[in-house]
Amino acid sequence: MQISVKVALLSGQQVVMNAAPEISIDDLRNSAEEELGQTLSHLVAPSGKVLSRASTVEEAGLQDGETLTAVICGDRIVSSCRSRAFALIRSDGSLVTWGHPSFGGDSSTVSLSDVRDIQASHGAFAALLSDGSVETWGHAFFGGSTARVQAQLLNVVKIEACFCAFAAILANGSVVTWGYPEVGGDSSAVQDELKDVCEITASNGAFAALLANGSVVTWGNENLGGDSTAAKSQLQNIREIRASGGAFAAITTEGSVVTWGSPNHGGAGGASAVQELTTVQSIQATNDAFAAILADGTVVTWGDQAHGGDSSAVQRELRDVQQIEATGGAFAAILADGSVVTWGDADAGADSSAVQASLRGVRHVRASRYAFAAIRSDGSVVTWGNPEHGGDSSKVQDQLKDVLQIEASQRAFAALLGDGSVISWGNPAFGGGGIPVDEFGEAPHGLRDTWQLPLS
Incomplete structure (x- = not known):
């Protein structure tokens, strides 16, 4: 029989967990980390x-209705699967950055202290400071400059990033x-509608804002989910929104799902499998597909079949699913027993056969573009997927x-250890150990910029 406990931060923020x-x-x-959006070192x-x-909960003697205190890990690493750099927020609010210097890895141009949170686009960072102001650095094309709106960035409470813009x-x-x-980057067409905004979610090139009344406002590239006109009448009583590279999926308070955006990315016209669902608990997305965890711990997928939209090969294994993580083309599901099930594009991390025997006692999984890294209950790490994307951690x-x-x-990938040190691995141009530069700050041949604006 389940019990209900509260997990609370010293700030007063709390969540109820079953x-x-x-x-x-x-x-x-x-689970509390996911709900609170904080890295927790332990529960008291x-x-x-x-x-x-x-x-176990039983062995710890937890009682129904108790309140546990969650202690936040003092330091926190920040990046995203779109980013080319990392940032480490220290417990004193100071900051350390590394990765491609022109794309956020060099923060020497800004004076940063009392950093509360950071978000990353492909080539820039935006830091939210404790006084509600914002500092940015990195490539201006990717949002590294706030010159146009700096006077408006007061009393900021939350920031979200897509590939080339921030909200x-x-x-x-x-x-x-x-x-x-x-x-x-320009929300002027819907500015009058953006009131009482609670959350913002981003695809590669569009934003979706969830309002306090449960409705949704979208803007950005129409081909990447910026136009939700066709789904407008259904976008009521929404409690959560997730995004693939070019589409959105919204969960209603009843547990049903509404999709819009590019059919090639799991959007409108590509979600017939979820039209009748009423028990969706959470959703995760690759670049082109979605996976929904239902109340009974099973999973429903839709979107591009090659990139995770078809889970039929592992459907029998997808039982008691607790969490799903996604690369650009594959999913990894953590089951209640700490094992992991993967599916999708083999070259994007779907093939975990080489490490499957080690995927036991897994408590958390993170994903780069085409690789996964799992933290086990003993604090060790298992990686798999494309070696150029961090799938090979053998050197560290x-x-x-x-x-x-x-x-x-x-x-x-970058890992924060218990002693406060950080270990990184993967492509050096993306923060995997740093990037060598010449006296002009340019990367050597072979590590030059290869990004491409994803407009379709």
């Missing part, structure tokens, strides 16, 4: 006792955008111990 007696404290902590019982990660939610519920106009494997957090850029 927990079965047999799940581990580490699984509970992992009302008695003040630090709960052992290996203990900031202000304390009054309005929105300020900047970056490449055609992919979300003996250092990957007591890992608290893993974050991914587009082609590299």
Whole structure:
């Protein structure tokens, strides 16, 4: 029989978690991390006792209705599967960055302190400071300059990023955008509708804002989900929105799903498999497909079959699914027993056969563009997928111990260890150990910029 416990931060933010007696404290902590959006080092019982990660809820003696205190990990790594660099937010609010210097890896041009949060586009970072102001750095094309809107960036509470643009939610519920106009950097066409905004989600080139009344406002490239006109009447009572590279999927309060955007990315016309669903709990997306976890722990997928939209080959294994992570073309599902099931494009991480025996006791998975990294309950790490995207961690494997957090850029991973140190691996041009540059700040031949604006 499940019990209900509250997991609370010292700030007062809290979530209610339902927990079965047999799940581990580490699984509970992992779920709380997802809900709170924070990296948690441990959970503390009302008695003040630090709960052992290996203990089950029953062994820990947790009671229905209890409140557990969540302790945030002092340092936190930030990047995204679109980014070419990493940022480490220290517990004192200071910042360390690395990766491609022209695309966010060099933050020496800005004075940063009291950093609360950071978001990353493909080539820039935006830092939210404790006073509600915003500092940006990196390539201006990707949102590295806020010159046009700097005076409006006051009392900011949250930032979201797409490939080339950023959107900031202000304390009054309005929105300020900047970056490449055609992919979300210009929200003037819907500015009057952007009121009481609670959350913003981004595809590669469009934004979707969830309003307090459960409705949705979209803008950006029409081919990438910026036009939701066809689904407008259905976009009511929405509680959560997820995005693929060019489409969106919204979960209603009843657990049904509404999609829009490019059919090639799992959007309108590509989601017949989910029209009758009423028990969707959460959704994850590759670049071209979606996967939904249902209330019974099973999974429904749709979108491009080669990139995760077809899960029929592993459907029988997809039971008691707790969490799903996605690369650009593959999914990885963590089951209740800590094992992992993968499907999609073999070259994008769907083939985990070489490490399947090691995928036990997995508590968290992160994904770069075409590779996965899993943290196990003992703090070790298992990687698989494209080696050029961080799928091969053999050179640093003996250092990957007591890992608290893993974050991914587009082609590299970085792990935060219990002692506060950071280990990175993967493509050097994307933060996998740093990028060599000459006296002019240019990368050597072979590591030059190869990005391409994804407009279709």
